[in-house]
Amino acid sequence: MGKYTIRRLLTAIPTILVISFIIFAVVDLSPSDPTGNLPLTIPPEVRQKIREALGADDPFAVKYVKWLQQFFISEPLNFLETTLGITFPGSEDRVRVISWATRGPVIDIIAERLPQTLWVVGSSYFLGVLIAVPVGVYSAYRQYSIFDQVGTFAMMVGFSVPTFFTGLMFIVIFSVNLKWFPSVYDTTLVVTDIESLQQQLRQMFMPVTVLTLYTTAQMSRYTRASTLDNLQQDYIRTARSKGLTERTVVTRHAVRNSLIPVVTLIALQIPGIFAGALITEQIFRVNGIGQYLIIAIQGGDLPTVQTVTFIFAVLVVIFNIVADVLYGILDPRVTYS
């Protein structure tokens, strides 16, 4: 197992490098202009000067190598310096990955935004799993019952209605008509007392609910299918014939085995939490990582787009490895040798 993990980690390195190159090429070749949002009255020669100062007109290879150096050397060194409080030589001249739009280090902005993304997207994910597993199991156990039919219908709706629609509907119902929840998320809110906690919960309610609806729908379908499979198995019949209670049969025997694929699914989707929910963040102005990426794409901010998408790619690769390893731990039948 240990050997397997190490091997997977080592093969991940070239994968990640290839990914970084492909992302860079795609982003760089796309027709976008960092001066594109400037008022039309700003003349072309001034725009040209701005692009030159940013280095936007440098050859592809130069830009790519610069980015590699900034991301893989400067950023880790800087991280070590700030966390350990030591200074490496050349720290003054080191150039970090700098956004073309904000002229500030990209990593700092990502770090600043991570909390709100994790809070909103993370808690919706957590809630989704919490609801989906029992619903999925019960639906499978009482297949074709009223609960199963209603549940299936609700989950199909949740799965097929896009978040930009449910989000808008929620705003119209809960913000415009009922005035219960704010439609604008306040990212500067700090929870210090019961009142600010109330505010935080209120502003999280709509984005979290919208996202939970979607995650729940997806997860519960998986859980249901997997539980159905297991309930047909011989070992369930054996357990019942041993005289175990239905409760023990379902929770101890069926559910445990059914959750193996679900756990893998959960692990694979964790990078998605970091990526934020692009559309939902935009609708409710949560302004997390997802919204940051959208702004960067619109603004032609190449270093930001490159860095954010690359971090997602790394997370996807890592959690794929985690999922594979977890699978081996959870299911003794799977061996890696």
Add this chain to the structure above:
Amino acid sequence: MRIKLALVLCLFLFSTLFGGVAVAQDTSEVTILYWQAVSILNPYLSGGTKDFDAAALILEPLANIAPDGTMVPELAEFIPTLENGGVSEDLTTITWKLKDGLVWSDGTPVTIDDLIFTWQYCTHPEGGCSTKHFYNDVVSMEDIGGNQIKITFGVPKPNPYDPFVSSSAPILNAAQFADCMGANMSACTDQNFAPIGTGPFMVDEFRPNDVVTYTANPNYREEGKPHFDRVVFKGGGDAESAARAVLETGEADYAWNLQISPAVLSGMEAAGQGTVVVAFASSVERLMLNQADVSPDNPNRSVWMSDGSNDHPFLTIPEVADAMSLAIDRDIIAGQLYGAGGQAACNMVNGPPVNVSETYLGCSQDIDGANAILDGAGIVDSDGDGIREANGVPLRVQYQTSTNAVRQNTQALIKQWWSEIGIETELRNIDAAVFFGGDPASPDTYQKFYSDVQMFTSGTSGPDAETFMVRWICGAAPNPDNGWLGRNVPRHCNPAYDALYEELTGTGGVEARAEIVKQMNDLLIESGALIPLVFRGSVSAHANSLHGVDMNGWDSEMWNIQDWYRM
């Protein structure tokens, strides 16, 4: 027991959620929504209007431009003119005087050195300053004592009001930015995220691409202002939800740039929470009739020749252009498609008021009149196919613009009206990134204009129209020799117009210049190469409880935020 506990927990959660739900109508705080989030607070590194506007709360210029296009002194004592001797007779120098006793928000005095530094900072050859063109032709700036600065231009500048005028060219604190010249411009993150200014507010916290919070500047020069202690400048989302937050839910006090369907916007306004405000500057949506021949098999396609050998077969005939203009109902286009953000336009120069010609006002639709003009010119339908012919060439035009719902609706209306006067129109729309992209290799750019008619918007860059009027002088037409980069897109040429332009470049004084601009505008309308359609304004909305908002199309919408108050 467990169920009871869960119930109690649920109850608690709901009580916290719904307890005390009320939209804050705070008298000490104002919330502004920009659907494009602010990236940086140094306007000289701005990536768009949103950054200029967010910086306008902190940094101030010598003078702002008021909604009517006139100048209002901010840090300057008064506006220098030819009359008061502030502008030299030869139009090469301008002398500004700072107000006495000005201090930065940190309490240090504002000096002429700060102005000189700002100029050097923005024009440094290694820096990428967004509004470098505001300092064009400046050869020197000197402190001549008495809190005065003398700016000398290398050429006579009839309009010397670019440096340090408007929120696009405010004054930076020299002490703070001293190490940020040239290549270091971008590296000064702390300075760029929290500039020290003289304006009504100071940065409290800045989260790039998200939100800026400001607190009132205790050293602000006007007693008792600003009226708010705090400003929250929130970004993100989209125009429609920003409008909703001000007009329907009342969560925010001000929402910027609401380019949404007029029907949707007026529906939201009907909720009674807020008011839609519009400011007009000079942007005009217009048709351009290509004066050069654009037949696909012509090797000189869309290239204008000074000897008239490559003229368009019928769009150069004044009667055709007249009839095309007369057939259009501008009120329908402006009212139905642009709503509050548009007015019917009969002129190319629509603002400021001093520059607007009154010769051709009231250009209403007259289909019969248009038909009569064409009949009178002998341009008739001789073969009975419903399309008129001019010198044997049927009046078939291709009409292109960028892809955008409002523009495609305009195209459809105009096509219908032109069909009623015997002109057949083929419509075409091109993705905005390509159309405005200016790639000389693409056949679809607005400069190349491989089409008979096209439509888009632009306006003057300030109240002075010179940089706008220069576009239509002979010879400035795009062609292969200049890489298709000429400004004269319709390929318009009129020696009388060029003579007036010459006169304009040598005339000082707002009134005298306005007279020339009006004559030039009239010549443009008569020539028919340009058909103005809609005078476009910017649309914002503010809560009914917020007073003092004076929407401005010439300068930042935040230009007078020190006067905003809540009642």
